[in-house]
Amino acid sequence: MLKHIARMLALLLAAIGLLGLVQTPATAIVDRDCSDFATQAAAQTFFLASGPGDPHGLDGSDNDGRACESNPCPCGSTAPQPIAGNLGGNQDYEVVRRNVGNVVKITDGDTLKVRIHGIGVRDIRIIGIDTPEVYGGVQCGGKTASQRMRELAPLGSTVVLFSDPSQDDHDRYDRLLRYVERKGKDVGRAQVNLGQAKVYVYDHNPFRRTANYQRAMRNARVNDRGSWDTCWR
Numbered sequence: 115m116l117k118h119i120a121r122m123l124a125l126l127l128a129a130i131g132l133l134g135l136v137q138t139p140a141t142a143i144v145d146r147d148c149s150d151f152a153t154q155a156a157a158q159t160f161f162l163a164s165g166p167g168d169p170h171g172l173d174g175s176d177n178d179g180r181a182c183e184s185n186p187c188p189c190g191s192t193a194p195q196p197i198a199g200n201l202g203g204n205q206d207y208e209v210v211r212r213n214v215g216n217v218v219k220i221t222d223g224d225t226l227k228v229r230i231h232g233i234g235v236r237d238i239r240i241i242g243i244d245t246p247e248v249y250g251g252v253q254c255g256g257k258t259a260s261q262r263m264r265e266l267a268p269l270g271s272t273v274v275l276f277s278d279p280s281q282d283d284h285d286r287y288d289r290l291l292r293y294v295e296r297k298g299k300d301v302g303r304a305q306v307n308l309g310q311a312k313v314y315v316y317d318h319n320p321f322r323r324t325a326n327y328q329r330a331m332r333n334a335r336v337n338d339r340g341s342w343d344t345c346w347r
Contacts, residue, residue, distance in 0.1 A: 146170045146172070148182035148185055152186075153187060155187070157185055158189070160172070180300070185298075187297060189274065210276055210278075211275075211276070211277040211283075212275070213230045213292075214230070214275070215230035215233075215272070217267050219269070220263050222256065223243075223256065223259025223305060225239050226238050226240075230275070236290050237287070238294060239285050240294055240301065240302040241292060241293050242293075242321045242324065243305055243312070243327070244312050245260075245305065245312075254345035255340065255341035255346075258340065259305065259340075263305065267301055271296055274295045274296070275290070276292060277290075277291070277292055280321055300323070303326060307330040307339075309343070310340045312331060
């Protein structure tokens with residue numbers, strides 16, 4: 115009898131041991147959502163490191179390469195980051211210049227003045243867009259494009275400027291060529307998406323965000339937004 119009880123206890127302990135070994139495997143990829151990140155910059159860093167395809171669905175429905183746009187700043191950028199390379203004679207890296215400043219004037223729909231911290235007031239020509247003119251003859255849509263820019267980047271608001279290594283640093287008027295972002299939103303792309311600007315590729319040299327901007331322009335044109343309805347039929 116005692117031997118039988120001992121045998122049963124042994125079998126029971128063995129079963130418990132096997133159950134301890136057979137556990138639910140850890141999930142290979144823990145799904146994340148925007149509430150897991152304190153800032154948009156943290157979400158953007160994770161999004162870029164997660165590889166293509168947005169496996170966590172952080173980009174939302176607009177598919178603009180920017181994660182969790184509703185999260186508070188500090189905000190990250192879709193702009194390419196410096197690529198580490200050889201520090202010897204031939205350096206194999208690209209420098210993205212990043213500056214923060216405050217808007218002091220809206221010149222028109224694609225140009226503004228920014229007081230850049232530590233540098234001073236500079237004219238900024240937004241990379242990749244072109245809006246109707248308001249100087250030297252007002253073109254159809256020019257005044258509206260300027261007003262939309264005032265709404266996207268109000269006077270006094272803080273903006274982040276990013277250069278594009280594929281483009282010149284200045285244009286022929288000595289204006290800085292930059293992407294402009296405010297609260298994590300790409301202002302130039304927003305102008306295109308609103309139908310206030312067309313995509314502008316200078317000298318047949320595509321900028322880094324060309325494909326993204328062109329998608330926004332197709333969307334605006336198909337939906338007759340802004341000047342696509344009133345001026346560019």
